[in-house]
Amino acid sequence: MRLEELVKKLNQEFEVKAYGADPAFKRFLPAAYESVSFDWEAAFEEEFTSYFNGLMIRGASEVEQVFLAVFPTDHVLERFIKEGKPGDLLFMHHPLLMECGDPQGEWRRGFVPIQPGLIEQLKEKQLSVYTCHIPLDYHPSLGTSAAMAAALGMTVTDGFLANDRGEHLILIGEIEEINSPELKETLQSVFSIPYVDCEGPSLEKIRKIAVVAGCGDKVEWMEEAEKKGAQAYITGEIHCHIDSEYGRERFSKMMAYASGTGMSLIGVSHAASEYLVKKTLMKDWFEQNMGLNTTLLPQEKWWL
Known part of the structure; x- marks a missing residue:
């Protein structure tokens, strides 16, 4: 070609x-x-x-x-x-x-x-x-978050952070009921990673999740997902581990939020996501x- x-x-x-x-x-x-x-x-x-x-x-x-x-x-x-x-x-x-x-x-x-x-x-x-x-992140059928939703058998019902055409960066939807430990195991298998990064409570029943690839370690995004009823927030990075003043500030802000959230927060690595x-x-x-x-x-x- x-x-x-x-x-x-x-x-x-x-x-x-x-x-x-x-x-x-x-x-x-x-x-x-x-x-x-x-x-x-x-x-x-x-x-x-x-x-x-x-x-x-x-x-x-x-x-x-x-x-x-x-x-x-x-x-x-x-x-x-x-x-x-x-x-x-x-x-x-x-x-x-x-x-x-x-x-x-x-x-x-x-x-x-x-x-x-x-x-x-x-x-x-x-x-x-x-x-x-x-452009790849937002693509409705070939997007990074769309791929995560498809791999997890998620029925997309909502989303936010839309572009000019109403396509969402962060997707929210329903999955078959699962608990937090089982979800972590599923994610390790789907993304072929040795371990996940976790914060927040371990829940017995999860049906509604939010997914976004890449650096999803933005507290305002997590807060919006939680307002929309997500019980788990799955992304590449839930923490910023960049060794700089910016990275440490982001990490601190995230830890403050994690101490009070009702969602399971799970990172699968920026690259793997x-x-x-x-x-x-x-x-x-x-x-x-x-x-x-x-x-x-x-x-x-x-x-x-």
Whole structure:
């Protein structure tokens, strides 16, 4: 398949231009690369430097295979460079690595740029990179939260944090009755993670849940979910473990809320929560709609 055709279909499916510049990465990407004195505007595609979504690095003109990942960790990029052939495309959620920290380990750095040497290797091998952040999060049928809802057998009944078309970032709905310990076991299996991060009470009966991929560690979001009747709040990160004043302030605010909430709060890791859509909905979309082979690139460590 021609790269131009695939990029056009992806841009249309996710309405990349309609969203404008990505609100997170228009701030964090320039800062990350400027911190290492790297000319990111020259390295990346011109349209990407305006929207911070879409085709980031242009490779050869014919795409045979799509690789699927969340963050551009060294491990992920090294595998892509080793296994990819000229023209292959890496479809990621983030154009930067985000080190969120490990609830059972170290606090980490937050946003980290791709090593310039790896960017050069991608270009030398004529590999393409396409990233899709906010447009993927909000997509009603291919979204990160939509994938979580589908995997948990959730019937969506409500939501909040809507975009201009009324599509919700946070989804609320009904599942088959389950208790908190069973829900934690289910989540470890669904997301293929060694452990979850938990706060709040352990409940005997859970029927209504809220789901949001990524960093859901915002107290105001949790409060709104609880007002809407959610008994469990499932997200990537319930705590911020970024080793900075910002991270410690977020952590403290979250702990104050957790001490009084009636919801079970469960984190499955930022990366794993967003990888789910890649190994389910997006894998099927590329194979069934685009006729392309796919290769999954899971992270070497989910709590990073």
